[in-house]
Amino acid sequence: MDLEVIKLSIRDVPDFPSKGILFKDLTTVFKSGEQLKELTNILYEHYKGKGLTKIVGIESRGFIMGPILAEKLGIGFVPVRKKGKLPADTIEESYEKEYGIDTIQIHTDALTENDVVLLHDDLLATGGTMKAAENLVKKFNVKKIYINFLVELDFLEGRKLFGEEIEVDSIIHF
Numbered sequence: 001m002d003l004e005v006i007k008l009s010i011r012d013v014p015d016f017p018s019k020g021i022l023f024k025d026l027t028t029v030f031k032s033g034e035q036l037k038e039l040t041n042i043l044y045e046h047y048k049g050k051g052l053t054k055i056v057g058i059e060s061r062g063f064i065m066g067p068i069l070a071e072k073l074g075i076g077f078v079p080v081r082k083k084g085k086l087p088a089d090t091i092e093e094s095y096e097k098e099y100g101i102d103t104i105q106i107h108t109d110a111l112t113e114n115d116v117v118l119l120h121d122d123l124l125a126t127g128g129t130m131k132a133a134e135n136l137v138k139k140f141n142v143k144k145i146y147i148n149f150l151v152e153l154d155f156l157e158g159r160k161l162f163g164e165e166i167e168v169d170s171i172i173h174f
């Protein structure tokens with residue numbers, strides 16, 4: 001399937017969740033079995049040889065493709081959640097994103113220094129969310145970190161927040 005088909009099916013919602021934001025809605029992609037399979041296969045082919053041991057997905061839209069890919073790769077899935085949702089001991093980071101501020105948490109026993117981690121979310125805007133998640137994962141001294149988005153808003157230059165040593169990959173660019 002041509003990636004342009006997937007790109008064209010992403011729905012633009014003006015002024016959501018606040019005035020001036022053009023929201024990229026991927027529910028229109030996820031509801032198509034064909035498009036979901038295509039995205040899964042692209043991710044699988046890209047990451048299958050990288051020795052990943054865990055996928056860390058960011059609440060809530062990183063919880064859609066993250067576990068699908070983890071299952072296909074035969075590895076585990078770890079949730080990063082908004083503050084107050086994880087039940088056991090956590091560490092946390094606060095951050096600014098395109099439309100507000102927030103705090104995310106991860107369980108203190110979620111990763112070990114033997115892990116090779118793929119951090120996954122649906123969309124890169126300003127990068128505040130993913131930078132905070134990267135900071136959390138770095139605290140575990142894992143072997144290597146990869147970062148993946150389904151969609152990247154190039155004009156917001158969120159990618160600049162990440163060092164040269166980290167591979168940041170997005171499937172679709174606006």
Ligand SMILES: O=P(O)(O)OC[C@H]1O[C@H](OP(=O)(O)OP(=O)(O)O)[C@H](O)[C@@H]1O
Pocket residue numbers: 058059060061062096097098099102121122123124125126127128129130158
């Ligand atoms: O690059 P940034 O400017 O930080 O923005 C990107 C983040 O914003 C969205 O999540 P949101 O916080 O809206 O939460 P949700 O997934 O629960 O809807 C998106 O899924 C990313 O996590």
Ligand SMILES: Nc1ncnc2[nH]cnc12
Pocket residue numbers: 021022023024025097098099123125126
């Ligand atoms: N413009 C946007 N569309 C969808 N999700 C977002 N998260 C941050 N900015 C966004």
